[in-house]
Structure formats: structure tokens, C-alpha cells
Amino acid sequence: RWDFYVHFTNLSNYFCIAIMLTQLIQTARKRGNSYVTAVPLLKFIGMLAILLTFVVFNALLAGAADRDPQLNWRIGSLLCHVILPILFVADWFLFRERGKVKWYYPVASVGFPLAYMVFIFAQAALLKFDTSILIPGSNTPLIYPYFFVNLETQGVSGVAKWAVILFAAFMAVGFIFYGIDRLLARKGRRG
Numbered sequence: 001r002w003d004f005y006v007h008f009t010n011l012s013n014y015f016c017i018a019i020m021l022t023q024l025i026q027t028a029r030k031r032g033n034s035y036v037t038a039v040p041l042l043k044f045i046g047m048l049a050i051l052l053t054f055v056v057f058n059a060l061l062a063g064a065a066d067r068d069p070q071l072n073w074r075i076g077s078l079l080c081h082v083i084l085p086i087l088f089v090a091d092w093f094l095f096r097e098r099g100k101v102k103w104y105y106p107v108a109s110v111g112f113p114l115a116y117m118v119f120i121f122a123q124a125a126l127l128k129f130d131t132s133i134l135i136p137g138s139n140t141p142l143i144y145p146y147f148f149v150n151l152e153t154q155g156v157s158g159v160a161k162w163a164v165i166l167f168a169a170f171m172a173v174g175f176i177f178y179g180i181d182r183l184l185a186r187k188g189r190r191g
Contacts, residue, residue: 003135006123006145008116009057012049013080015112016088019046035097044101045109047092048174052113052166054085061146066139092177099185106174110167117163120149 004010019042026038058081062072071077124143127133131141131152144150148162 003142006120006135006142008049008113008146009053009080011116012046012053012112013084015042016046016050016084019043020088036095037097040100041102041105041108043092043096044105044174044177045112047089048106048109048170048177049112050085050088051173052170054081054089056146056166057081060148064147098181098188101178101181103178106171106178109174110171113166113170117149120145124151 019039022038023036023043026036030036061067062081063069072081120143127143129143129151131143133142134140135142135145141150141152144152147153148166149159151159154162
């Protein structure tokens with residue numbers, strides 16, 4: 001639908017699909033058996049973005065009081081919120097050369113959700129903060145697709161609080177994955 005671009009879920013899924021296509025092209029072109037090295041920073045950012053999609057949906061959105069639980073079991077919802085995130089993170093763990101994540105990847109990865117929030121608020125300003133324009137088939141304002149970016153219900157301080165929480169969690173998870181990468185690289189050299 002025309003409104004697909006307002007959802008972080010869709011953007012993170014398309015971002016990951018683009019990364020997979022890039023890696024598939026590199027795999028098809030290379031000779032010999034070696035790791036795919038295309039877009040490592042973007043792969044890391046995509047992995048964290050799709051993990052954020054998985055966690056936020058399953059922890060905050062899927063069980064929301066105003067959400068029909070049947071929507072969670074639709075194939076599109078399962079693919080975008082559960083299956084692709086699990087497979088993309090598993091791919092990062094299983095099929096990637098260890099020890100290649102740079103210290104700044106977790107910091108740079110915050111750029112994706114930050115750009116998304118800037119986009120959401122720029123769109124809201126362009127639409128004159130009109131909450132009467134709804135996402136088709138829902139009671140959700142087009143300019144506020146998620147409760148944590150809704151200035152009307154959360155206020156500026158509430159949205160800022162959620163932004164800080166999500167960015168900090170995003171970066172913290174990024175540093176955990178950085179540490180895991182380092183640990184697995186050391187373990188691989190010893191083994």
C-alpha cells in the first residue's frame with residue numbers, strides 16, 4: 001500500500017532485503033569459497049534494525065490493548081516481525097567472518113532509527129500535524145504510526161524519553177554484538 005513507508009518494520013525489512021541481494025550478487029560473482037564482504041557496516045546496521053523491529057513489535061506492539069491479536073498471526077506479520085529478523089540475525093552469527101566489526105558500528109547504527117524519526121516528524125510537519133489522516137484500515141494517525149512517536153499522546157518529553165530509551169538500547173545491543181564478534185574471533189583463532 002501507499003502508506004508502507006511510515007512503518008519502521010517495512011523500512012528495516014526492505015533494508016535487509018537490499019543487503020541480502022547485494023551479498024547474493026557478490027556471492028554469484030566471486031570465485032572460490034570465501035566470506036561475503038559486501039557492505040559490512042550496512043549489514044550490522046540492518047541486523048540491529050531488524051532486531052529492533054522484532055523486539056519492539058513482540059514486546060510493545062503485538063500485545064497492545066487496541067490491537068487485534070489475530071493480526072499477529074497473518075503471514076505478512078510473521079514474516080516481517082519474526083521470521084526475517086530471526087533469519088537475518090542467524091545469518092549474521094553463522095555466515096560472517098569474525099573479528100570484522102569495528103568499534104564505531106554500534107554508534108553509527110543509531111543513524112537508521114534516528115533518520116526514521118526525523119522522517120516521521122518531517123512528514124508530520126508537511127501534513128500540518130493532522131491526526132485525522134489515518135493509516136488505511138486502522139485508527140492510527142498516518143503521522144504517528146507508533147505510540148512512542150505520537151506527540152499528541154506522549155508529548156515532546158515522552159517522545160524524547162522513548163527516543164533516548166530506544167537509541168540507548170539500540171547502541172547497547174550493538175556493543176553487545178561487537179563484543180560477541182570479538183569473543184568469537186578470539187575463540188576461532190585459538191580453536
